Amino acid sequence: MTSRYRVEYSLKSHRRDEFIEWIKALLAVPFVLHSDIESEKLEFNDLKEYEYFTNKKELDIEKECKKRYFEVFQDVEKLIDNTRALNEKNNGFVPISRLKKLVPSIGEFFTRLPLTEAFLVEDERRSISKRRLVSPSFNDVRQILNTAQILQLQKDYKSGPTKLKLITFDGDVTLYEDGKSLVKSDPIVSRLMKLLESGFFIAVVTAAGYPGQQGSIQYYSRLKGLIDAINESDLPPSKRSNLLVMGGESNYLFRYDNELKNFKFIDGKDWYLPLMINWDKHHIENIMEIIFNHLSNLRIKFNLHDDSKTLIIRKERSIGIIPINGYKIIREYLEEIVLSCANKLNEIVNQLACQDIKVCSFNGGSDVWIDIGDKSLGVESLQKYLCQDENLEFCPIRKSESLHIGDQFASVGANDFKARLSACTAWIASPKETVEILDQLIGGL
Ligand code: IMP
Ligand code: MG
Numbered sequence: 001m002t003s004r005y006r007v008e009y010s011l012k013s014h015r016r017d018e019f020i021e022w023i024k025a026l027l028a029v030p031f032v033l034h035s036d037i038e039s040e041k042l043e044f045n046d047l048k049e050y051e052y053f054t055n056k057k058e059l060d061i062e063k064e065c066k067k068r069y070f071e072v073f074q075d076v077e078k079l080i081d082n083t084r085a086l087n088e089k090n091n092g093f094v095p096i097s098r099l100k101k102l103v104p105s106i107g108e109f110f111t112r113l114p115l116t117e118a119f120l121v122e123d124e125r126r127s128i129s130k131r132r133l134v135s136p137s138f139n140d141v142r143q144i145l146n147t148a149q150i151l152q153l154q155k156d157y158k159s160g161p162t163k164l165k166l167i168t169f170d171g172d173v174t175l176y177e178d179g180k181s182l183v184k185s186d187p188i189v190s191r192l193m194k195l196l197e198s199g200f201f202i203a204v205v206t207a208a209g210y211p212g213q214q215g216s217i218q219y220y221s222r223l224k225g226l227i228d229a230i231n232e233s234d235l236p237p238s239k240r241s242n243l244l245v246m247g248g249e250s251n252y253l254f255r256y257d258n259e260l261k262n263f264k265f266i267d268g269k270d271w272y273l274p275l276m277i278n279w280d281k282h283h284i285e286n287i288m289e290i291i292f293n294h295l296s297n298l299r300i301k302f303n304l305h306d307d308s309k310t311l312i313i314r315k316e317r318s319i320g321i322i323p324i325n326g327y328k329i330i331r332e333y334l335e336e337i338v339l340s341c342a343n344k345l346n347e348i349v350n351q352l353a354c355q356d357i358k359v360c361s362f363n364g365g366s367d368v369w370i371d372i373g374d375k376s377l378g379v380e381s382l383q384k385y386l387c388q389d390e391n392l393e394f395c396p397i398r399k400s401e402s403l404h405i406g407d408q409f410a411s412v413g414a415n416d417f418k419a420r421l422s423a424c425t426a427w428i429a430s431p432k433e434t435v436e437i438l439d440q441l442i443g444g445l
Contacts, residue, residue, distance in 0.1 A: 031065070166379075168203045173408075173428075205382070210248075240256050249415065252265070253265075253266040287352070299312060320364075342412055371415075402424065404425050
């Protein structure tokens, strides 16, 4: 559906990804200039002759578009290579890369991205060059970037020196539909089992935060299909314990325990990063108190404070507003609340001068949450925790050896976005796409 409303809505800057939009704009030029027929032949005897002529021309146009799209990706690939080369220099004066100047919000690339190769794969799947009326879209570019990342991880896996070791997954929308749980017949379960059999570390890095014994029960209920599949399989205990959960973004760690046949809670003192150990508890309490008041005021402002419509849930390290009794918080309120809370969080950490404490706020699709911590810390904690004994053959686990798959990568109001600081990423839009990505990955290892 492309109503004017939707078009304008998707133009809002916080919903966009600057890099993808930039590539999309580069592709729009050849699409506009070359995707239609402007022939050297100007006159036709009749419509039939014109039809015959245009059909014949169709293949030429497709070839031309393909060539020009390919060239765009070739140039972007070179810009990325150059950015990576500059980032590797740490002595003397290092100029800002051209790509960084063109797309200021661009982050670090932990691996190469073979974009031309990925374009050819996706062009085959999505007929991008064959299209005459619909230009290369946001989703086309997103899928090309994903494919490029997977292709490179496969190349590295085969030829080294780096090798994919840890694959982390967001929960809602990535592993299961929003608010649902994994059942054994879900196609993703057999793929996750395959990854465990192959010796990968698998972790769910989710915002859903529950500590201790209660956490084991909650995460079992969300991941029941996978845990049951493990318990019924002949997977050796050493590989079973390669399954972990990082809950509350970066707050609660669990690892599969073969004696419990379930998750075991791992105390923070055994894995917190030094940065997290040093967080001042009073500052955290202050942040929680101020943001709770802020959220309560927003709830009143938008007339959501009727107890039959919404609830504010306050946990040790997170606060959320959730709808109840089938009520739906409209998308505009969700966005307004998440942006307002993001601004407030910035204000608070500046005022308290505690920028070392990482916080995030995100729109979960039907609710809004504010969490202490973020997924960059969640993923990094896993990389470090698994390598506490540095002598293990698979250690260290580098950022280039870690892949995070998630659905929330918009720059504001999304929580998987932060994982980009700690790992390679793939941006999916549904559990079905996660299955496709895993098939692609497993197929080429
Ligand atoms: P994720 O997609 O796996 O990161 O999970 C996000 C969803 O978890 C949110 O949209 C909430 O519905 C749910 N959730 C439950 N508890 C928490 C919490 O403490 N913080 C954030 N989200 C939570
Ligand atoms: Mg999600």
